[in-house]
Amino acid sequence: MSEVEAAIAALDRETSKLSSPAAMRGVRSYRVIKSVGDDAVPALLDALEQERAVMPVMMLLGDITGTQPYPASARGNTAKMRAAWLAWGARTPPAAA
Helix, strand or coil, X not given: CCHHHHHHHHHHHHHCCCCCHHHHHHCHHHHHHHHHHHHHHHHHHHHHHCCCCHHHHHHHHHXXXXXXXXXXXXXXXXXXXXXXXXXXXXXXXCCCC
């Protein structure tokens, strides 16, 4: 298990009962993953595909990539947001992700 994969597992545990984006961003594993930057994106997309820590993973993808692949009207609809991120990952080359 890579450092990022271990941090994602920790993120899943540490954020499972949190609903506040600020609280999610405050956990250590979130900061660790964010510090890895673009290299964390493939593992984050894998976690999203497996439905692990969905909301904080999508937040990390946005924080790291500066991208929001879903329309503003999809905000709050986790299923639509997740589908948009997965579609983005499928069409974005790893080097650009």
